[in-house]
Amino acid sequence: MKKTFYITTAIDYVNGVPHLGTAYEKITADIINRFKKLAGYDTHFLMGNDEHSQNVFKKAQELNMDPVKYCDMMEEKFTSAWGRLNVKFDDFIRTTAPRHKKTVSAFLQKIYDNGDIFKGYYEGFYCVSCERFYTEKELDENKNCPVHNTKPEWIKEENWFFRLSKYRDPLLEHIEKNPRFIRPEIRKNEIVNVLKEGLDDLSISRAGSTWGVQIPWDENSVTYVWFDALINYLSGIGYANDTEMYEKFWPANIHYIGKDITRFHCIYWPAMLMAAGVDLPETIFGHGFIMQSGAKLSKSSGNAMDLSTMIDELGAEPLRFYLASEVTLGQDGDFSVERFKEVYNSQLANDYGNLLNRTLTMVDKYHGRVVYKSSLEDELTKTVTEAVKKYYELFEDLRMKEAIQEAFRIITEGNLYIDNNKPWELAKDESSKEKLESVLHNLVDALRVFTILLYPVMPEKTSEAWRQLGFHNELDTILYEKILEDKTPEGHTTEKGSPVFPRME
């Protein structure tokens, strides 16, 4: 039986279009998923859209559109952006889909039957943009929402409540026993502090609204949007309709989300799962934000840059590379076009691209594109062996940036190796024939290995390099465990092609 791996991202509100901040999450999740696939896991990658927000309903009304039609239109915009960024999910869940509604109903009914949902009376400050209640002390000094700087509404209604308070101690215990449950550490500490202060029961229904999943036993109420949204992680793997799939992939290995929604994922969600008798996910990972000139790129603050233009002008794959190699997972990162070009030109054009071109040119010039065998174990082959091992360990621990840096040691060593061995001089001397064959083989093989290691980050560009190196199998069918033993065979031929990473001006 293959090991399984199930990763989810946050589902997105569809009242705006995707931007670099949302793209960062999906890209890095896609990279993790592709890594796991090559690591031999049977993977499942779920993404989706969160459609039951009141903001979505309002937006559709403004546009004079049926809300479901509006969501259909937005689904196309989102999935086409993900496609352009080579984000390859296995399933895309929409919270208006019948399979999701069915799951929400079944899940709610289960908690209700277990006695953790009761009728209560709620009044409080509600920010419509955040879709959540705030206590008075959580509002800013002008009594505004701390995120949106707008006046919250005072809402007073009879609601269904979830007995969240009951799960404070079990949650604290679970977090203590499972040090990898909430990552990184800073997010875990925040959650533990919130739990230590105590939890209030949670209002989970809205009366009088029709936009949402109806409460199964109360036709006049719909489910609170967050309660509804979190359940997508179960509807995406068939909790209510596909036992085989559900048993195969649940519990999820990683819920990969932004650091601003950890409270929902690390408190509400595990408490809901406990109440329904469902196992908890292995890890909830809260990634940081991407800043541009220090400003957060968020769906609601209005300073988001146009993702589509960025893809057109900078390229999807170089963007993926920048985000993965420049930002430490779990911390905030910065994006600027200047830094982007710097990174691209130095690491991709000068280092990787240059090593690839130099090597292919020499194999062509000295050996008519044929790669002979190597009888040489040296600095380069040693670096390759070490880098593969370290890269793997770092990536398994989600230290993506360091893993990429480790892989790049192969490139640095490779360029140095050419300068030190001077193949152009070996080529002049018949007695160096075997040495030249070995040197060129080692270079091609180092590039083979590096290209596989970089594949999760840049699936398309590495595939181009892969073909120029003369390989014809698909990169996503390779397994890391075979990477060192499956050496470039004797008599292998390389191909010609134009530079994969032309310099950017």
Ligand SMILES: [Zn+2]
């Ligand atoms: Zn707000």
